[in-house]
Amino acid sequence: MEEISLPNKVHFAQDKANPYRATVTIEPFYPGYGHTVGNSLRRVLLSSLxxxxxxxxxxxxxxxxxxxxxxxxxxxxxxxxxxxxxxxxxxxxxxxxxxxxxxxxxxxxxxxxxxxxxxxxxxxxxxxxxxxxxxxxxxxxxxxxxxxxxxxxxxxxxxxxxxxxxxxxxFTPVTKVEYKVESSRVGQRTDFDKLILDIETDGSVSVEQAVQQASALLVAHFSFLASFDPSEEKSMIENRAEEGGDADAIEEEGESKNIGKKR
Known part of the structure; x- marks a missing residue:
């Protein structure tokens, strides 16, 4: 079975006319992941730093x-x-x-x-x-x-x-983010993705710092989902039901708490 490979190259090219602007090239992404990662990074860069x-x-x-x-x-x-x-x-x-x-x-x-x-x-x-x-x-x-x-x-x-x-x-220190996805070659395949981001900041942070901070925020959110153990919640619901609680109400409460955490 084919594994979904991860990118292993990242390059920052500073704009010679603007010290607060740089082009970031990341590759190779498994087909389709260039847009997935590019759109996610863009939204976080503009809204959450x-x-x-x-x-x-x-x-x-x-x-x-x-x-x-x-x-x-x-x-x-x-x-x-x-x-x-x-x-x-x-x-x-x-x-x-x-x-x-x-x-x-x-x-x-x-x-x-x-x-x-x-x-x-x-x-x-x-x-x-x-x-x-x-x-x-x-x-x-x-x-x-x-x-x-x-x-x-x-x-x-x-x-x-x-x-x-x-x-x-x-407050946002990032003033502009644009991205595009081009083809990248891996072995004999040419359908992998190359993600190219054009990023400009207000000068209070560098483009490198902005990308690292945005990536860390995304990793923190996905780490929670990757480590979530549904069996722990199921055990808690069963124990409370045995103590006389309404199982359906307890389950709805658990779902509400999880939704709140995800937000």
Whole structure:
């Protein structure tokens, strides 16, 4: 009987024009498994990796986002949109506060944010706002946190700190994933699969790290299913039934718990 062979080659090709983009080639997959693995990796890469994002801001002299700041070209809403584009790498699981200070006529960038040993600003050249007068001043307190996927303001506890404005947070560190499957030769056969992924991150993680983390998440889920022992559940149901429980109800309860675990 033919065994389903596993891939044994993986190659990362860095994009010379973009340090945050790479092509990943994995082969050879047993026929059909290129799409199975490619689609699974794509979904996990885009939805489930831990990243960091701006979650709240406090702008000096501003009580709400529907206002303006003297001598600043952008409105407050535009300023907040600019701050949301900051990409950061965090070395702690605890929320961190950053301070942005700028004076005089200038473009305000990520480089104007004060140093924090626990946070690296990946895109420090990002233009956040434009001050238009020599007397202009801008001071912003920025809260960054770790998380997964996308977290809208409505899904978080109501902000109680005076002057603090909550913002929708996009945590995912992977910005683009595309894949295709080509033919690969194994011996005399040419119907095996070669999986080619085009992946781009925000710079807070490398493409290699992203692929490893996504693969580890998939392995953890399938490991649970591979090691699941139905006989243990059957024994538990029989024992509880002997003690006077309703066997059908107990079985339904067991099924519900298993479904909950799988989720």
């Amino acid at each position: 831990i990243g960091a994002a701006v979650t709240r801001v406090k702008i000096k002299g501003v009580d709400h986002e529907f206002t303006t700041i003297s001598n600043m070209k952008e409105e407050v809403l535009q300023l907040i949109l600019g701050l949301k584009q900051l990409r950061v790498r965090m070395h702690t699981d605890e929320p961190q506060r950053l301070i942005l200070k700028a004076k005089g006529a200038k473009e305000v960038t990520g480089a104007d944010i004060g140093k924090n040993a626990q946070v690296d600003i990946v895109n420090s050249d990002l233009v956040i706002a434009t001050l238009t007068d020599s007397k202009a001043e801008l001071e912003v307190e920025i809260v960054v946190e770790k998380g997964r996927s996308y977290l809208p303001v409505e899904a978080r506890p109501h902000e109680t700190e005076i002057g603090m404005i909550s913002v929708d947070a996009i």
